[in-house]
Amino acid sequence: MNRRTSVKSILGLGVLGISSFSIFRWIGLHQKLDLQSLLSYKVLITDLAETIIPKTDTPGAKEAGVENYIINVLTNCTGRIEQNKFLNGLADLEEYTQDNFGKTFKNCTAADKVSILSYFENKDKYSVAILNKVNNKFLGRSFFTQLKNLTIEGYCTSQIGATQGLAYDFIPSTFQSCIPLTAHQKSWATK
Numbered sequence: 001m002n003r004r005t006s007v008k009s010i011l012g013l014g015v016l017g018i019s020s021f022s023i024f025r026w027i028g029l030h031q032k033l034d035l036q037s038l039l040s041y042k043v044l045i046t047d048l049a050e051t052i053i054p055k056t057d058t059p060g061a062k063e064a065g066v067e068n069y070i071i072n073v074l075t076n077c078t079g080r081i082e083q084n085k086f087l088n089g090l091a092d093l094e095e096y097t098q099d100n101f102g103k104t105f106k107n108c109t110a111a112d113k114v115s116i117l118s119y120f121e122n123k124d125k126y127s128v129a130i131l132n133k134v135n136n137k138f139l140g141r142s143f144f145t146q147l148k149n150l151t152i153e154g155y156c157t158s159q160i161g162a163t164q165g166l167a168y169d170f171i172p173s174t175f176q177s178c179i180p181l182t183a184h185q186k187s188w189a190t191k
Helices: 005-029 043-051 066-076 081-102 108-124 131-141 143-157 159-165
Strands: none
Touching: 005 131, 043 066, 043 081, 043 108, 043 131, 043 143, 066 081, 081 108, 081 143, 143 159
């Protein structure tokens, strides 16, 4: 056997392996899913959102009902790829928590919950920024990015989040394009 034939065979097998993995992943992300399974994760989504925006001197994500917002947006306003990525991410999170901590996410300590979310945040990122953009363009936003964005959107657009978590002026007297924040002031709910 000559060297050129061997190199061509190795390259051919490599391309075949990569393309079959890509096709398998593409099909997995485009499959039709049962969105009722999303409701079975409601308690987990509540705990995840509360870990991202915990209750302090202001209400947390659980009090704002962020989990209902997340489920509603995923069900009605999100494409199939991102729905699949989110559901797969929830399943991966449950599996990772069970394997590494031996209990469910709900039963973990606050420090464990933060470390679990840190793991998924680092797992979903590439070290090269352009790869993140390409991945988001072709395969949708990652699980943790969706979770974080939907949690913040749900909290800031809820009545509790806008009025108690942020500074909200019901009837502004005048329009001022740039207002500096005073010491210990919350961010403005309206911009």
